[in-house]
Amino acid sequence: MINVGIVGFGYWGPNVARNFNTTPGARVVAISDADEKSLQRAAASYPGVRTERECDRLLSAKDIDVVAVVTPVSSHFEIARKALANGKHIFIEKPFTASVAEAEKLIELAERRNLKIMVDHTFLFTGAVKKIKELIDDGILGDLYYFDSIRVNLGLFQKDVNVVWDLAPHDLSIMDHLLRMDPVAVTATGIAHFRNDLEDVAYITIYFPGNVIAHLNVNWLSPVKIRTTLIGGQKKMLVWNDLVSDEKIRVYDKGVDGLDSLNLESKEKAYGLRLSYRSGDMWAPRVTQVEALQGETSYFIDCINNNVTPKNDGHAGLRVVRILEAIKKSLAGGGVLVRLN
Amino acid sequence: MINVGIVGFGYWGPNVARNFNTTPGARVVAISDADEKSLQRAAASYPGVRTERECDRLLSAKDIDVVAVVTPVSSHFEIARKALANGKHIFIEKPFTASVAEAEKLIELAERRNLKIMVDHTFLFTGAVKKIKELIDDGILGDLYYFDSIRVNLGLFQKDVNVVWDLAPHDLSIMDHLLRMDPVAVTATGIAHFRNDLEDVAYITIYFPGNVIAHLNVNWLSPVKIRTTLIGGQKKMLVWNDLVSDEKIRVYDKGVDGLDSLNLESKEKAYGLRLSYRSGDMWAPRVTQVEALQGETSYFIDCINNNVTPKNDGHAGLRVVRILEAIKKSLAGGGVLVRLN
Amino acid sequence: MINVGIVGFGYWGPNVARNFNTTPGARVVAISDADEKSLQRAAASYPGVRTERECDRLLSAKDIDVVAVVTPVSSHFEIARKALANGKHIFIEKPFTASVAEAEKLIELAERRNLKIMVDHTFLFTGAVKKIKELIDDGILGDLYYFDSIRVNLGLFQKDVNVVWDLAPHDLSIMDHLLRMDPVAVTATGIAHFRNDLEDVAYITIYFPGNVIAHLNVNWLSPVKIRTTLIGGQKKMLVWNDLVSDEKIRVYDKGVDGLDSLNLESKEKAYGLRLSYRSGDMWAPRVTQVEALQGETSYFIDCINNNVTPKNDGHAGLRVVRILEAIKKSLAGGGVLVRLN
Amino acid sequence: MINVGIVGFGYWGPNVARNFNTTPGARVVAISDADEKSLQRAAASYPGVRTERECDRLLSAKDIDVVAVVTPVSSHFEIARKALANGKHIFIEKPFTASVAEAEKLIELAERRNLKIMVDHTFLFTGAVKKIKELIDDGILGDLYYFDSIRVNLGLFQKDVNVVWDLAPHDLSIMDHLLRMDPVAVTATGIAHFRNDLEDVAYITIYFPGNVIAHLNVNWLSPVKIRTTLIGGQKKMLVWNDLVSDEKIRVYDKGVDGLDSLNLESKEKAYGLRLSYRSGDMWAPRVTQVEALQGETSYFIDCINNNVTPKNDGHAGLRVVRILEAIKKSLAGGGVLVRLN
The missing domain is CATH 3.40.50.720 (NAD(P)-binding Rossmann-like Domain)
Structure with missing residues (x-):
């Protein structure tokens, strides 16, 4: 026990x-x-x-x-x-x-x-993130192009942190888990409408190797609650809307194909683009309804009993904090590009 | 004639x-x-x-x-x-x-x-933008906090312009018309996945005097089409979804009130925030269905006949181009802050 | 106590x-x-x-x-x-x-x-039904034309009751409370796909005096959950979607006006219709979030302590059972019209 | 020519x-x-x-x-x-x-x-109906349980026909095409709010052999436009929303399985139901965007040139008229069941 x-x-x-x-x-x-x-x-x-x-x-x-x-x-x-x-x-x-x-x-x-250290990145234990992780790891999406997340609502203003430290850790921990890539640079813009030092609206761009880009839109002043993430991949693209009870994840058989290997006399070729669009079915995989935190605490007890390092260990926590620190620096510098590593 | x-x-x-x-x-x-x-x-x-x-x-x-x-x-x-x-x-x-x-x-x-010069900022002549302009000019929204626009879809890749020059002129002309403020600085991030020189995903932040911030999210690689603009004001906030046929504009009686003049023993006060949230009705004003371009060409003929300067004259066009040029500079500089004026 | x-x-x-x-x-x-x-x-x-x-x-x-x-x-x-x-x-x-x-x-x-008898018509104590009741009683909707409700989802099959006795009591108690009219006749159709005696899909029409009609669509075999009620009135019409967290009730300034008193040379007049359509704003009144059952148990204790007859007393329960009994008779008779009173 | x-x-x-x-x-x-x-x-x-x-x-x-x-x-x-x-x-x-x-x-x-006679059942030539027809004919949905359609909006009142003859022919022609079954009985209820003889709200139930039921909800007095059809099958169920531009058809891997062949000690068995629910992925097949009427006129010219009987020939038209006539009789008889054949 x-x-x-x-x-x-x-x-x-x-x-x-x-x-x-x-x-x-x-x-x-x-x-x-x-x-x-x-x-x-x-x-x-x-x-x-x-x-x-x-x-x-x-x-x-x-x-x-x-x-x-x-x-x-x-x-x-x-x-x-x-x-x-x-x-x-x-x-x-x-x-x-x-x-x-x-x-x-x-x-x-x-x-x-x-x-053992386990950082409470609860979202990693939701049915939705587990399913997206599976889709990425199984290569269903193909090489990733971007990760674009919106997390906005009205309040809650916090005593000692800005909207970035309040909301972005959710997205950053999810992004870190799904992409498993080390970011190379961060830039952030934002503004404080009520107190000079604490932003209530902020926009964050994160550059990864291989032309992968991430963007977070966090806002305490939105009249509507939005929790939507778009993930674009070479083979498929997905939209995750965390506010609906059914069909949280929609996988689109849409994308862009390079045409270099084809011998087309198309408008695209004339335009020098050599690209074509693919537009097929949409598919909403079933997402298991679980209490994420219960899965997480059970997993932690297992990790301790079996001496296993949790996926959301101190290093995962550190990776998120490193980005948060870079965002802080970028905001302080008026949106300056902050390189990581 | x-x-x-x-x-x-x-x-x-x-x-x-x-x-x-x-x-x-x-x-x-x-x-x-x-x-x-x-x-x-x-x-x-x-x-x-x-x-x-x-x-x-x-x-x-x-x-x-x-x-x-x-x-x-x-x-x-x-x-x-x-x-x-x-x-x-x-x-x-x-x-x-x-x-x-x-x-x-x-x-x-x-x-x-x-x-006369008239730049074809067609959106200014839609029922939706006219109604939003009216709401702002009549003070219904109060002082503005932010303008946040998303314009994403799959393609169309252009021969000679990136996603910014393709999509952002819509939002910039709308923003210029609604806010009537001169931006002080611009920063933009983005990435080109298919051709090194032409971004297909970009994020733009525009700073205005008085803590007003604007943000544009433009993307040619989205599996879904989104045309949504959030405008936050001190009195009311609105969401404009241009893809629905009814209720394009929703005005929310939601916001944040300063509490400095009140004598509260609230948790918020204890937290030193002195802020409270307001959450009331939502209202979707009727938006007239018109062919915007017909309104625009008629207006141009009127301007010529009566020697009137159009609202979307060369200066309006210049204001949009000035921001586009700043975005280009910021993208080229890796997201550097570009000051205007 | x-x-x-x-x-x-x-x-x-x-x-x-x-x-x-x-x-x-x-x-x-x-x-x-x-x-x-x-x-x-x-x-x-x-x-x-x-x-x-x-x-x-x-x-x-x-x-x-x-x-x-x-x-x-x-x-x-x-x-x-x-x-x-x-x-x-x-x-x-x-x-x-x-x-x-x-x-x-x-x-x-x-x-x-x-x-005291209190029948647990829980929905009467929700913010949504309270608000709709207020709108009707205040004359905002004007004379009512129809009450049209859909309550469908997958399962839950019951041991001893059909879909009507399982789902319709919700709608019937709400309808009884909102309309406060005695129905004159009922007709119901339906079918049992799995057991001969218990319908899993049913459609119910209820006639009221003054050309008011109600319709219920209840279904245990729907792949999607729908809880939507349309209420048409002479002045305004409303849609209540109980599955959304915000803006559950939408009030439309839409309707039909008689033109008999006008002197129009319209197409409608030529057609002998003498009717015109009205289409204005939409308005979503704020609905208070409450635990309905808590409100109901408190109200019951108050009714007992103050010797007040609850609005959802035995007579309200009886009115619902009377319609259920008529529906049963109509279903048994192959959709025959069953008169009440 | x-x-x-x-x-x-x-x-x-x-x-x-x-x-x-x-x-x-x-x-x-x-x-x-x-x-x-x-x-x-x-x-x-x-x-x-x-x-x-x-x-x-x-x-x-x-x-x-x-x-x-x-x-x-x-x-x-x-x-x-x-x-x-x-x-x-x-x-x-x-x-x-x-x-x-x-x-x-x-x-x-x-x-x-x-x-040749071709009755202009235009919907048969839309991408959506073609796709649904394919899903049914390929056995994807399995045996059908029900066809439930809602077609409501504000107006247009007609000079000489009621809401049934105005709106229901769409649904009846689609239903006839998809189900290819001869109805055995019809019952209809409705009411006229503005002119005694022409119903503006009506509800129609149609019984088919083998426990298949269809229901149509047609209404000229709805504040919102709804064009939604649910089709329940033994293997899969679908929802067709004709008002959205993408993902008009959603196919749900949901349903009810009989458990008679299983040896379960479940609550369901205890209840004597011997049923279980299936709930899996959702899938939105791509629907081709075509001008339906163009497909239909081309098809008619082909039918004439090749002496082929169109699928929407006079007999198809007659099947729809036969149901319309039965609906008229049922409405006139206060919702009486009208047997066909």
Whole structure:
């Protein structure tokens, strides 16, 4: 039995607690939150569980194997560092840390002690992302051309992060998982309408090797909620609309074919384009309905029990933080191109 | 009666010819196209009209008052210059010219001779743009926050222009008309998947004074066609979907209110945000169904007869070309910020 | 404090229990279910509550004020009759009873002892139905022309009822509430594809006085889920799509005007129609997001405490059962017209 | 060369004329219309073509091979009878005739003289109906369960026909073509809100052998335009939405399987249902964009030249009229079941 301590019982913590508690082989034994009301809610929901305002005792408790860090990002490093130093595996909210340096230190600390880090990139465990991953890995889409994501809605303004740190970690973790490529450069533009320092609208372009481009549109000031990702490939292209309950993923047999090997007297050839369009059927693969977080906590318990490195480990978290840091730099420089690596 | 000569009878020329011919007070008297087949189609459609492969005679014909330039942009300047030099008013496809310098010369030439230039910013004459203009000018939206437009579909690849020069002139002319603000800087990213020099995917950010930001997403490699514009204002926000036949424009009574004048003990205040969300009804104003080009040609004939400067005159065309030129510079510089003025 | 006993803890019972338990002034004190597993779930969720397989003790328990009957319709009458005989108010699933005769007996029994009956017409407590009711009662729609509802999806096949008794009670209770008119005749067609006696597809027409017509399309064999109701009125018409999260209700300023008082030389007049169409804005009023069942249980407790007759009382339940009975008769007669009253 | 005479140049006649005129091997030589303005439009569009107010000369003209009857249904019989008597093939608007008796007489007349009748069931020549026909004939859908069609919009009220004769011929001709089954009974309900004799809302149920049921919902008073058909089959089910430009047809791998051959201890078996649901991918086959009427006129010319009986011949027209007549009888009898054959 793996014993879990939860640090942070605000908006997301209760979900993490519930899912660890219903994962076979795991149970929640302690919950900590600085806010008294949150602590009372925790006590009411989990009568047999220790609750404490300070997390330090939890971080060093002998009976705890895993610490789940579900606090604002600014506090991640310090809490995770102590937990790792005390020999605990950590499950940690995204974004992993507030800086690349912090992420690297945590990874090093964990690896030295053979502890697991799982960054809560929940979307990786949804039926939709699993299906898209399968389509890409099976070569159904062919070589990728672009990844274009829109994640906009009205609010929620955050106290200490801008719209990029609030919304983009979702898309960045998904993109990292699906593309498995290291970006070469990032550029970001945006604007803050209400407070000078925190953008509420931002646009991010990420360049990858081989002419692959990604773009994220994140916005806290949209009257409508949009969660749509277009992925263009050489063989097929797909649209993922996460807001519909059925047919979330649509795969289009559409694309562009090079004509260099053909001997055509077409308008295209005359135009020197040597390209033609393909337009065929559309197909919406069935997407399994699962509670993503349940899949993720179960997977983490499996990783610990079998000493397996999770796909969403500290390095995955670091890759996301590295892009976030580059975006920050680009925004600060008025949209300057920031090279990575 | 105003006599019109049409230069270019390819894809769009027949529409221009038809609409001038059905505009009261105007008639088409000559059509020129370098392509023999296009010329034959012109002759078949307009039996009484002169057709010629070379446009020079048309440009200097005594009986012609207006020259409609419906050719690729690279030829605009030379044709328009000759027409103006011969004392003809010009109706000219967008983008107006291939460079700012060309546009400025044509404007100067026209103004010196008191000739009219109308750049074919057709969208300004649609029911949808007219209605949005009305909503903005009447203060319904309040101060504007952003203008965010997506114009993507599969192809059409062009011989000599990239996706920006192909698609963005639509959005830029609409944006210029609706916002009536001079942009201060532009940054653009994009990539060419098939030919090194011509981008097929591009993302453009335009900064305006007063924290107004615009963004265009143009893409020739999308499996689905999207024509959606979000406009965020302080009082209301709207979504314009040009692909639906009904309810193209949706106005949302949603937004963010500053709370500085209020005395709240809210979570938001505690968070130092002093902001609250407003979420009310949605309203889809009726949009008149009109043939935009017919409205535009009629308006041009009126402008000539009454010596009125069109709203979509050479200066409007120049403003669009100036942004296109800045985008080109930014793309060439790897997304560098290009300041305007 | 009003004490509630729950009879039936299958699919819907847990929701009823939870909502009564969180209603101020009420608490669940006993739960009964013939199924051992359901009973174990009840015991786990409500540690302090009595659980029993037989409901008889619950129905006569001195400390119980309200019995919630959440069992299949075939058992409603007997359970409700005993509860009323023992002086308990009843909250009862829809459809109220399996026959008009049963409903009339329960109403009589309750009225004789001044006990409340509330039939669980949950939809009446949704934000959408409340808003539509308001629009109709305020005269916004004008005189009504028709009520046309589609409620189709794949399954769930029921053991002992056809698609009409499974799905139509929703629409019938909504229709009864919104129209407040007594139907004059009913006709129904349908077919059973899997078992001879239980229709899985059915179409129902209901005639009201004053040329008002209603139609229900219920289907267990649809590949897509549709929950759409059109309501046509003389002044405005509305479409209610219950499957979208925003803009569930759209009110159209569209309709037909009589022209008898006008002096037109129109095509319509020539045609002897003397009618014209009106087509204006569309408007989506904000619909409050509420848990309908919570609103309903609170309302029931209020009705009991203040001795008020609920709008969804036994008579409302009876009106729905009367139409269901007529539909059954029409189906049995091959679509014969069945007159009511 | 086959010479065509057009009788009726109102709303649809110009389309018929244009398509016959652009069909290789055919040309329009005469047009007749009682309305002077329509005749002037015809003369302007077809300078070399004879135009006449009375159709009698056209019906007997020696140089005419085909008469296209594009007039209101009440005049169909007399015009078609004369044309056939004069040895002309006829292309005739739907519905074929105002009664079964008329249709039978025309068919007999044509067959005696070996003349072709083509009833203008245009939808049969659309890419969507062709694709659905293919899916059904190839057994993709399996045995059919139901055909459920909605065709509603605001207006257009007709002078002399109700909503059934205006809108249902579309669905009936499509249904007849796709199902190729003879209906056994019809029942219809409806109501007239503006004129006592002409229904503006109607609901039609049609019973076929083998537990196949069809339903049509036609309505002139809907604020929104809907053109949706659900077809349920044993293997797959489809939804055809004719108002979208892409993905008009969606084929769902959903359905119900009998479990009689399985040995399950499932809840379903316990319930005595022995059924399970299947829910898999969705697939939107590419639908070719064609001008249906052009395909139809070309096909008619082919049928004449090769002496082939068209699929949409007089018998197809008669089958539709027979159902329309049954609907009329059912409506007149207050929804009474009308048996066919």
